[in-house]
Amino acid sequence: MEAEPEPTIRDTSSYAAMKLVQGWIQTCLGEHEACEIRHRTAFPPRLLDVSNHSVKLVLTEGQEGSYLALSHCWGLTQIIRTERANIKDRMQGIPWQKLSKTFQDAIIFTWKLGYRYIWIDSLVRRNSS
Numbered sequence: 546m547e548a549e550p551e552p553t554i555r556d557t558s559s560y561a562a563m564k565l566v567q568g569w570i571q572t573c574l575g576e577h578e579a580c581e582i583r584h585r586t587a588f589p590p591r592l593l594d595v596s597n598h599s600v601k602l603v604l605t606e607g608q609e610g611s612y613l614a615l616s617h618c619w620g621l622t623q624i625i626r627t628e629r630a631n632i633k634d635r636m637q638g639i640p641w642q643k644l645s646k647t648f649q650d651a652i653i654f655t656w657k658l659g660y661r662y663i664w665i666d667s668l669v670r671r672n673s674s
Contacts, residue, residue, distance in 0.1 A: 557650065563657050570658070585609050591627075591669040592662040593639075595652050600644070602627060602635035602669065603662075612662035615651040619667065626667045635668070 554562045588605035592612055625643050627635050641649065648665060655663045 558653065563654075566654075566658065585611060588612065588662070589664060589669065592664055593652075593668055594661060595655050595663055596661045598656065600639045600641065600652060601637065602632070602639070604636075610662070611660060612664055613651075613655050613658070613660050614664040615648070615666075617647055617665075624667055627670065639668070 554565060556562060587607070587609045590605060592603055592605055594601050594603045624645055625639070625648070644652070648668070651663060651665065655661075
């Protein structure tokens with residue numbers, strides 16, 4: 546008997562989308578030996594802490610745990626970035642309205658999945674400027 550195809554979900558903020566992703570994560574952690582090992586992993590040097598419905602850059606200093614990552618195309622328009630001149634400000638907090646819709650959606654998804662940290666390259670990497 547063939548498995549039922551997964552439903553097409555067009556709204557990634559929907560309850561159905563969250564349940565689908567939660568199922569994928571549970572399957573991965575419960576049935577995939579290699580994924581289980583990575584459930585707690587060494588953090589990269591910087592992450593975004595999105596606990597308490599706020600966003601700020603944190604130095605992880607050798608900690609380990611679980612985090613999500615956003616892989617995205619920077620595109621042609623200027624996006625919010627962490628640079629040498631603003632890294633201390635980013636550690637105090639990043640105003641919600643300065644984040645792109647893509648970043649906001651990824652952070653909301655992180656909250657809904659119950660994770661505290663997310664890695665978004667343009668915000669955690671310190672660019673040379």
